[in-house]
Amino acid sequence: MQLNDLISKSLNDERLTHDEIVYLLSLPTTSSATYQLLAASRELSGRLCADKAEVHAQFAVNLAPCPKNCMFCSFAAKNGIFKGSTKLSHDAAVTAALTFEENGANAIYLMATASFDLTEFCEYGREVRNRLSSDTILIANVGDQNAQGARLLKDAGFDGAYHALRLREGSDSDIPPDDRLASIRAFKEAGLIVGTCVEPLGPEHSNEELADLILFTAAHQPAFSGAARRISIPGTALAERGMISELRMAQIVAVTRLAIPHVVKGNCTHEPCGIGALAGANLFWAETGANPRDIKEKTEDGRGHTVDTCRAIFNEADWQTLEGPSAFFK
Numbered sequence: 276m277q278l279n280d281l282i283s284k285s286l287n288d289e290r291l292t293h294d295e296i297v298y299l300l301s302l303p304t305t306s307s308a309t310y311q312l313l314a315a316s317r318e319l320s321g322r323l324c325a326d327k328a329e330v331h332a333q334f335a336v337n338l339a340p341c342p343k344n345c346m347f348c349s350f351a352a353k354n355g356i357f358k359g360s361t362k363l364s365h366d367a368a369v370t371a372a373l374t375f376e377e378n379g380a381n382a383i384y385l386m387a388t389a390s391f392d393l394t395e396f397c398e399y400g401r402e403v404r405n406r407l408s409s410d411t412i413l414i415a416n417v418g419d420q421n422a423q424g425a426r427l428l429k430d431a432g433f434d435g436a437y438h439a440l441r442l443r444e445g446s447d448s449d450i451p452p453d454d455r456l457a458s459i460r461a462f463k464e465a466g467l468i469v470g471t472c473v474e475p476l477g478p479e480h481s482n483e484e485l486a487d488l489i490l491f492t493a494a495h496q497p498a499f500s501g502a503a504r505r506i507s508i509p510g511t512a513l514a515e516r517g518m519i520s521e522l523r524m525a526q527i528v529a530v531t532r533l534a535i536p537h538v539v540k541g542n543c544t545h546e547p548c549g550i551g552a553l554a555g556a557n558l559f560w561a562e563t564g565a566n567p568r569d570i571k572e573k574t575e576d577g578r579g580h581t582v583d584t585c586r587a588i589f590n591e592a593d594w595q596t597l598e599g600p601s602a603f604f605k
């Protein structure tokens with residue numbers, strides 16, 4: 276296979292095959308070929324968003340041990356990190372959302388653990404929606420939903436949903452993969468725009484598995500795709516598998532961009548990093564409150580980034596950042 280031919284195909288919005296994606300993923304991370312990939316992804320990503328990267332911001336309305344037991348998540352009951360349950364007051368949720376809006380986040384995400392009551396989640400959504408500017412994009416990040424649940428979210432004022440079929444779903448989590456797919460379909464049918472990602476990447480995942488998931492995200496034509504590595508939660512079984520480097524994550528971010536149709540403008544990575552921005556990530560997340568990759572109850576005291584920090588990382592990679600509502604979710 277010729278690298279230049281595959282890059283040309285991608286720049287022309289022709290689809291890469293599974294074998295071609297595997298080939299790109301198998302290039303050594305420090306090879307000049309991989310740097311060529313990163314450059315091509317950066318060029319394409321910039322072209323598709325008029326060189327305006329975005330910062331989205333997420334906070335959790337609750338913190339609780341979650342029975343779905345995704346092994347990579349600090350909320351998983353079996354990881355034993357968080358024992359008690361707490362939730363934000365509605366005032367605190369509104370304050371968190373308004374602070375993100377004031378700080379210039381291009382979209383605001385409300386997150387809850389999978390067993391949190393959806394009706395209650397929608398009450399938070401309504402309160403927040405009513406206080407935000409009408410053009411601020413509001414996104415839900417919740418557990419799996421059927422058609423009725425998806426409609427409740429839409430009626431509460433959410434514009435979209437973040438949802439992903441995670442790597443080794445069903446074996447590294449207690450969630451049947453079909454449930455994730457059904458939820459994505461339900462969200463779309465309810466009129467919610469879906470953002471997704473290839474996550475959480477670990478060293479044990481084969482290039483074939485990654486290619487499967489890249490093509491899965493491409494098939495749903497989301498607001499954004501991208502790639503995010505697993506962050507080790509200390510003392511857990513998955514921590515023993517280790518973490519991939521930021522450079523390997525950047526390579527997967529770049530291949531994802533090159534493999535996804537141009538109609539998808541967003542290419543995320545998490546956690547925010549300069550190599551990811553250089554490799555064509557045009558979406559980072561700021562976070563406050565509970566965070567599934569953190570063992571601190573308030574991630575602003577731990578791994579969480581602010582909107583300003585995310586912008587600064589983009590600027591260091593010579594990205595400008597968008598002012599105003601997300602273009603990815605339009």
Ligand code: SF4
Pocket residue numbers: 341342343344345348349350351352387388389418448567
């Ligand atoms: S990722 Fe979501 S569903 Fe899985 S354990 Fe964490 S909160 Fe629960």
